[in-house]
Amino acid sequence: MRNTGGITMTDYGSVSTTGDTCTLYFERRLPHPVERVWRAISEPKHLIEWLAEVEIELRPGGRVTLRWLGTDEHGKQTGQPLAHGVISDFKPPHVLQFDTDVHGTLRWELEGDGSGCLLVFNAIGDYGDQLTKILAGWHAHLDFLADSLEGRVVDWPNWPRTRWEVLHGYYRSR
Template structure:
């Protein structure tokens, strides 16, 4: 089964940030900024780059699949018992940036991971908003 398969679930979250796409992009792609709002990591925004992110609950490993600066970022998001993809889409909005997160590939047996992502991503996005305020 692959991400996007009709037997999988997708989590989609949209948020508007009162910050320009350039600033949001930096926070999504610069390792030191990612570490402040999501997890310590060795991320590089280069197609084909492999990375790891570490949290108390485990490690996420991934590979960058697509990079469209200030528009779109897509990578695999593979954690304990989960194989998925995360895609970020940035669109200019009247007040700043509309950011859409889509995580695909939750299989029926990934129920705990799906509900964990539903609870976790909003907390991460709140931390992202606080970071965006600080980095100016």
């Protein structure tokens, strides 16, 4: 846990709202150097291991396409399968931000933390009645990121749905 401005943070993160806009805040301490985590969040061959199939032009204003690979227990695509965006903030190897047409703004910040890295992730958008599902989804993806850094890659056709279900139950109960 970390205290940030009076808010105690855990892996479960926090939500703040202004009007219809929600800002989801998560942080993770990862036992890997910033450069390694940067590759995991910015290179397509690593992004597919924990997030989605991604086409990305790594430069300010570069285009981003995310194709979500998760399916339900019947093999049907879950959620909105495709998002398009643009890189709106790019400071390698510390800041990567996408503005997307479906998922709002997605921002990763990396900072050296001893022998590892502090990752701060924000998702900003109008999530309406999907908020608890979005929270559970980003929490699970950040867990998958930590797993992929340890060599455990998500098998998307058989991804661990029960992890998401447990997380969703937690967020619904809050």
